[in-house]
Amino acid sequence: MSEAGRAKRKTGENLAEPEDLIAAEVDNGSEIEGHHELSAAELHGAVEALIFVAEEPISAKSIAEVLKVEVAAVDDVIGDLAREFDKRSAGLQLREIAGGWQIATRAEFHEHVRAYLKSKPSAKLSLASLETLAVIAYKQPVTVPEILDIRGVQSPSAIKTLLEKRLIVARGRKETVGRPMMYGTSKEFLIQFGLKDLTELPSIEDFQDLAGGGS
Amino acid sequence: MLTEETTQDETINATTEPAPEIAATISVAGAQPEIIPDSENDQLKIGLGEFEGPLDLLLYLIRQDQVNIYDIPIGRITDEYVRYLQMMKELDIAIAGDFLVMAAQLIELKSRMLLPRDPSAEEEELIDPRTELVDRLLEHQKFKAAAQMLWSRATVEQAVFTRAELETDKNNPEVAVALFDLLRVFQEILARHKEEVQMEIAREEVSMAEMIERLRNMVRSAGEVNLLHFFEQAQSRRELVVAFLSVLELVRLSEISLCQRETFGKIMARAVS
Numbered sequence: 493m494s495e496a497g498r499a500k501r502k503t504g505e506n507l508a509e510p511e512d513l514i515a516a517e518v519d520n521g522s523e524i525e526g527h528h529e530l531s532a533a534e535l536h537g538a539v540e541a542l543i544f545v546a547e548e549p550i551s552a553k554s555i556a557e558v559l560k561v562e563v564a565a566v567d568d569v570i571g572d573l574a575r576e577f578d579k580r581s582a583g584l585q586l587r588e589i590a591g592g593w594q595i596a597t598r599a600e601f602h603e604h605v606r607a608y609l610k611s612k613p614s615a616k617l618s619l620a621s622l623e624t625l626a627v628i629a630y631k632q633p634v635t636v637p638e639i640l641d642i643r644g645v646q647s648p649s650a651i652k653t654l655l656e657k658r659l660i661v662a663r664g665r666k667e668t669v670g671r672p673m674m675y676g677t678s679k680e681f682l683i684q685f686g687l688k689d690l691t692e693l694p695s696i697e698d699f700q701d702l703a704g705g706g707s
Numbered sequence: 708m709l710t711e712e713t714t715q716d717e718t719i720n721a722t723t724e725p726a727p728e729i730a731a732t733i734s735v736a737g738a739q740p741e742i743i744p745d746s747e748n749d750q751l752k753i754g755l756g757e758f759e760g761p762l763d764l765l766l767y768l769i770r771q772d773q774v775n776i777y778d779i780p781i782g783r784i785t786d787e788y789v790r791y792l793q794m795m796k797e798l799d800i801a802i803a804g805d806f807l808v809m810a811a812q813l814i815e816l817k818s819r820m821l822l823p824r825d826p827s828a829e830e831e832e833l834i835d836p837r838t839e840l841v842d843r844l845l846e847h848q849k850f851k852a853a854a855q856m857l858w859s860r861a862t863v864e865q866a867v868f869t870r871a872e873l874e875t876d877k878n879n880p881e882v883a884v885a886l887f888d889l890l891r892v893f894q895e896i897l898a899r900h901k902e903e904v905q906m907e908i909a910r911e912e913v914s915m916a917e918m919i920e921r922l923r924n925m926v927r928s929a930g931e932v933n934l935l936h937f938f939e940q941a942q943s944r945r946e947l948v949v950a951f952l953s954v955l956e957l958v959r960l961s962e963i964s965l966c967q968r969e970t971f972g973k974i975m976a977r978a979v980s
Contacts, residue, residue, distance in 0.1 A: 602866035626853035645760025699852035
């Protein structure tokens with residue numbers, strides 16, 4: 493077997509070790525009535541690792557379930573981590589989004605990240621889609637006729653686009669004439685627009701001054 | 708498409724009002740979002756780029772004249788609105804029904820404003836007939852501002868990146884099958900076969916070509932074949948070997964792909980689409 497082959501096998505062995513360790517730890521844990529105490533430092537590290545590896549923003553509750561600790565403890569650790577990230581103020585940020593936590597790059601480095609990923613800022617949504625989305629976000633659950641009323645124009649293609657991009661979801665039918673479909677925003681909407689939850693949207697009444705003031 | 712829109716806007720500005728800077732910023736609450744050429748075809752978008760609908764056009768006219776939105780000179784605005792529709796007609800731009808409905812509403816409003824008020828009218832009739840329109844315009848404008856807010860949020864959000872997707876068994880089941888996994892299944896069958904077959908009667912010899920054809924048909928008709936089932940059909944040790952070789956051959960020819968959803972799970976043969 494070649495040098496590379498041997499090296500590979502060795503890596504394989506190394507990989508197996510931590511697994512065994514974890515298995516052993518879990519066993520120990522279950523022996524003491526399923527109550528395995530992670531040390532403060534371990535908890536700190538484990539929480540960060542889970543947030544890093546999670547594909548979608550991960551909630552404190554999910555983390556607590558995996559680590560078998562109290563949600564409050566996880567909340568504390570996340571608070572500490574968030575402060576660390578802020579203090580470090582380097583390339584990454586820890587942020588709350590769509591009811592969970594996520595590690596992401598800081599916006600100011602987007603040029604370099606894009607250069608590496610060879611990605612361009614993609615044209616996201618047309619004005620018509622954005623307006624339709626705004627109506628749905630603030631009026632949800634809302635029906636197509638109600639959207640038409642506010643926008644003053646039909647928006648079937650905008651709704652189709654928003655559904656395709658999974659930014660909105662059907663929310664059942666309204667018990668009125670014709671039982672029209674009602675729409676609301678999705679979790680994907682929160683993620684794409686960087687929102688913790690819907691309450692983070694500025695109040696629609698705040699736009700009143702903006703709207704009336706100009707004229 | 709974008710160039711078309713620009714030229715049209717220029718034509719319109721030139722013929723109506725020398726206020727291009729207002730025209731340029733009308734779209735969303737005083738800011739100019741990029742208008743993205745996309746697959747969406749709201750009829751009006753092709754026609755007049757900036758004006759998504761009659762409310763948009765009306766807002767534009769109100770701003771252009773710099774009149775108070777709470778005290779719209781309905782007569783003047785209606786005239787301008789109708790003139791706009793005529794211009795769109797001359798430019799051969801299809802006018803959507805929504806625009807005509809608004810024109811009718813404006814004209815009705817205009818006539819109501821012209822009528823002297825009935826002094827003996829009930830209280831509710833004393834309400835300014837324009838109120839409803841003003842409310843709609845304000846509501847519309849609020850949501851345009853909200854759309855602008857969403858747009859800037861999305862722009863900021865696009866500058867933030869999360870790490871790339873990890874390769875796991877879940878998102879890529881095809882990586883999991885190695886030759887040894889295949890051999891292991893084969894061993895299993897072979898072992899079972901030894902136990903089961905106690906008496907052999909004169910058998911048909913299946914050729915490699917026939918076996919390949921059999922597997923091909925199975926995959927084609929079922930879409931997905933558990934290799935275990937395929938191997939089990941074999942009547943003899945020799946047939947099993949041929950069956951195994953035919954799997955390898957079809958994989959080599961990229962006619963089928965093998966996948967295993969979990970470690971030590973079933974190995975499925977699938978037609979390569």
